[in-house]
Amino acid sequence: MRADFTKMHGLGNDFIVLDARTRSLPAIDQAMARALTDRHTGIGCDQLILLEPSDTADFRMRIFNHDGGEVEACGNASRAVALLHGAAASVQTSGGVIQVEPRAQGASVDMGEPRFDWEAIPLAYGMDTATMPVGWDGLDKPGAVNVGNPHVVFFVEDADAAPLDTLGPEIENDPLFPERVNVNVATIVNREHIRLRVWERGVGLTRACGTGACATAVHAMRCGLVEREVTVTLPGGDLTIAWSEDNRIRMTGPATEAYRGSFEWDDFA
Incomplete structure (x- = not known):
């Protein structure tokens, strides 16, 4: 099958965006994410972004890093997705639901609340996260x-x-x-x-x-x-x-x- 993509960037942090919200795509594994993001033999980017339907938000955003691993959040990609979507929206991520809104030449994103507890970082053991003794x-x-x-x-x-x-x-x-x-x-x-x-x-x-x-x-x-x-x-x-x-x-x-x-x-x- 032939799949469409959109190449985007936020301040030079670049993405391949695949939109599976209305047209389903086969599953993406770590090897495929690495192949697509490879700058020599693939399309090339820092992160691969997959948009999917969501039961808890307007849509879901999944993020695969250059090494193929899936991660929870990406602020630059959130702005790119807001621009691509073209309207204010709630977006489900593995790190929680965020709110995005396109603006002139970019976007504004409500990234939610920060967490400071050592378990939430997470760290391997407890310590003060304001001034870590390391x-x-x-x-x-x-x-x-x-x-x-x-x-x-x-x-x-x-x-x-x-x-x-x-x-x-x-x-x-x-x-x-x-x-x-x-x-x-x-x-x-x-x-x-x-x-x-x-x-x-x-x-x-x-x-x-x-x-x-x-x-x-x-x-x-x-x-x-x-x-x-x-x-x-x-x-x-x-x-x-x-x-x-x-x-x-x-x-x-x-x-x-x-x-x-x-x-x-x-x-x-």
Whole structure:
């Protein structure tokens, strides 16, 4: 069978979107997700996004990382899906139901409530998640936040200088994180601005990570370092993150449709 896809990106974090809401598709396994996302022999992207019908929301969004693993949440993909859907909607994810709304040249997403308990991150054992008594070669005392998926956040003097390409995979796969973890290194520019780089679980260094921006901003707010609404600058561009008094996180930023195409399913199955 021939399947249609839409190639999209949010600040350079790119996706293949398959829409199975009205036309069913065969099951996707880890091997097929890896084949489609491969940049040399497949279509190529950071994440494969599958849209399906939902009994609890307007539709369901499933997310497969570049390594083929399925994960709970993706903020940039949520904005892309809002743009593709073209109207406000509730979206079921493995990390919970989120609310998306297209905006001019992008979208706004209600990412839900952050979780800080060590069991919710999850960590292998209990500790204070605001200042964790752990470190890796100069990166130490991070905070941990779950915003639909697990993150650790390190505040550093210069985010661009942090050796995230080497320490990222080490921290991601540390036994402290039984479900692995996304790794964020951030510099507080001022009370309304954060610079951020992210090692994304199952992907690697990425130009942008929406959930990473949310986790980093909320941790900085929790520590009293910034205001309750900030600009987060990633290598791919800026996101606006607000943490409201009702404990919900709202992310606003651009999303772009790059092109549409189709492929033979059996070539990748």
